[in-house]
Amino acid sequence: MLISAPVSACTIFAVTPGASEDGSMYVGHTNDGVGFDWRNYDDISLIYIPAADHATGDKRPIAFDPNSGSDAAGNKAQGNSETILGYIDQVPHTYAYYTASYGMMNEHQLLSGECTDYAKIQLGAEEGKRIFYSSELSNIALERCTTARGAVELVGELIESYGYYGTGETLIFADPKEAWVIEMCSNPEGTGGLWVAEKIPDGEVFVEGNEFRIREIVPNDPDMLYATDLFRIVEENGMWSPADGTLDWLEATSYGEYSHPYYSLMRVWSIQNRLAPSLELSPYVEDSYTEAYPFTIKPDEKVNLTTAFSLYRDHYEGTEFDLTTGVAAGPFGNPYRYLGPSDAHTDFQNETFIEVRPGANPRPVSAVFCAYSYVAQARADLPDPVGGVLWFGPAVAYETVYAPMYAGAENVSVPYATGDREVYDPESAYWTFDFVTNWAMLRYDAMIVDIQQKQSELESESIEAVKVTDAQAVELIQAGDEAGARQLLTTFTVERGDTIIDEWQALSGMLVVKYSNGLITDPTNENVEESGYPAWWSQEADYQYGPRVYALDQLRDTDGLNFTGQTVWVPKNASFEDILSII
Incomplete structure (x- = not known):
């Protein structure tokens, strides 16, 4: 099954209890994509799935997700969400949860967030061989799990047992006390899948925006989990060698950002910089594999709910990338840009080449193509x-x-x-x-x-x-x-x-x-009020060369006029030269 559908290009974060003002766990997700999801619903709607009991022998169908491919503008899904790729054994009881394209929160305060990543290996779905994408994985985890670690372990088991297709993906799972990040992609050998997971330290904040964030894989680290044959698979398939040193998940499985430089990293920088300005993080990096932005950061001030909301309300205001300023923002500071060919969510780099496009607009945290966003909150001191x-x-x-x-x-x-x-x-x-x-x-x-x-x-x-x-x-x-x-x-x-x-x-x-x-x-x-346009815009728009004198052709041939917003009175018989000397 070919993969060429639009998918989410999201920004996610997790704020652990030790980093929040009241001890809450927060998980945020923006669903910045279009299309129909695994339920054949448009991804702008929110669905409540009630708890349910299931009979012995029942099977849980696994639907194809048409949003599992590259996020190229204008592409339509190949296949649809009514396609069933396979079945897994159902459990006696499934929990109630909220979902749209991906699971969000269940009745036991298990939270989840998702973002799409570029991976070197992105295989298509195949019945009975590669039946899982991150969307169904996130929903099954919320149906069956009550803890973040339990969700990660279940997702890893399902990937290895039933296979993974589509783009690289990241899921956050968090319960009231603990948060984990799991990242995944297809297996070059065609079955199963590759995945790694890392625990977010309490007191820290994690941010991701469409690029894998887990780096060094350390065996026997209690805060790290990974696929059973991860090391063998990446070595035998030429993705990594022990001679390279410690296995770097990002470098082994991905070329980093997709679409254009800073597409992902600028969002990570912005949120980390706003929460921890004391780190003095530079917005500039050498390449996609930069280590300039740590896996997690400790915020300078503990995060409350209003601050968590504000993390998604960002057009880079106050920085040199501010989308509310400049000619492109128009006279009234419009931060949103029409997407063009250079903004397409397609691969721009590979093993040996990088495509230098004519240019692209900065990709803001608050994107105009967003379907929905949320901040999910879990509180350990209250009943679920x-x-x-x-x-x-x-x-x-x-x-x-x-x-x-x-x-x-x-x-x-x-x-x-x-x-x-x-x-x-x-x-x-x-x-x-x-x-x-x-x-x-x-x-x-x-x-x-x-x-x-x-x-x-x-x-x-x-x-x-x-x-x-x-x-x-x-x-x-x-x-x-x-x-x-x-x-x-x-x-x-x-x-x-x-x-x-x-x-x-x-x-x-x-x-x-x-x-x-x-x-x-x-x-x-x-x-x-007839407020007109700001002076700087009138200057840029050649307003001063408009019909304000009858010698209009001579006015238009005059270079270097500066708009001042002032009017003057001149005699009716004044020559153009006389007027020009005044204005």
Whole structure:
């Protein structure tokens, strides 16, 4: 089965309890891709999978994931998610969990996040031989596991037993106390698969953006796991030799970044630099195999929930890569760029060559093609149904609102579970938020102020409401009424989601009225402002050579005029030379 479908190009992080302000575990994921997933759902919708009991002898089907190939713009999937590649034995009981393209959080506070990586060996799916991609692996882990290490061990076992196809992939698994990273790719021998896993030290933060981050593989390290025949396979297939020294997972299995230089590393640098400026990390590196950015960092200040949200709201503001500045951002600081051939998510380097393209825009953390993002939270001091909260944000991360969804809830707000990229539906959560992002591009510098004010208001309200709901649910559980607690958590999850959608739709209407037709209309007092363009843009756009005198041809032949924004009065009979001497 050929692989040429668009897939996720995501940014993920994990904040361990020792690195967070209140001892929470956080796992973040942006799903920056398009297409249909293993359930034949568009990847913009959120799905709640209930817990289930299964009879002896039941089998669990493994669906083909059409998003398992290269993320080349415009490509369509070969095959579809209705294709069943094989079956594995079902377990007696599977846990409830939230999923979309990938599993997010289950009812036992097991969290997960995913990102795609470039690997040297990317084999296609084959029934009975290579049946697993990371999407089904993440979901099965949430169906069956309660701990991060248990999830890693299960995923590794499934890869070796049933084979792995598609792109290189990374999954984070975290429980309330421990977090692990597992990275995987196809086996050049055609069966099984290659994988390694490393524990994230408590008190540290891990970040990844579409490039393997695990490096040296140390045998017998208790904080490291890997495929049974890893060393033999990479040596016999010429991917590594003991003479090279310690096995470097990244160098052995990947050429590093894909698409273009800094596509991955700039995001890693940005998040690490924002959390730990004391490290004075340089944004510049020698190549994809750089060791300039450590596997994990200790943040200068402990991370709270609001800070965790902010990690995804980044266009490199305040740095030399700031996408809100310069001619490309237009007159109003639009940070989003139309993707072109040089931005395509295709391989640009191999063993001996590197493709130097005409140029590419920096790839921001908050990408305009984002389907959804989330920050999943686990809290060891609370019962599982209460301690796990999925903070889910549809569409583009910078302009979304993260809505709380409890691990113990048994339903979600309807707008979050519906939607299709090919059909505009203003009632769906995705289109509710995506509309605001696209409308904001007309006058981003002004509209983002309104957006952030409402965003902060809603998220602050949610954080306070969660504290109240936590206490109520815990009280019910301690009284022996877990069913009542789950009902409370479900009602809160659904109603809070509904409220956020209603509030954002109201914001959408206000923004349309306030910023229509290039004007700024105050919706309360109806004052209208004709703000025009900033002076620097008028200069760049040759505004000063426009029709302001009748000697227009002579004006256009004049070089070196600087726009000052000032007007002057001259006699009607003044010559062009007289006017020119003044302006």
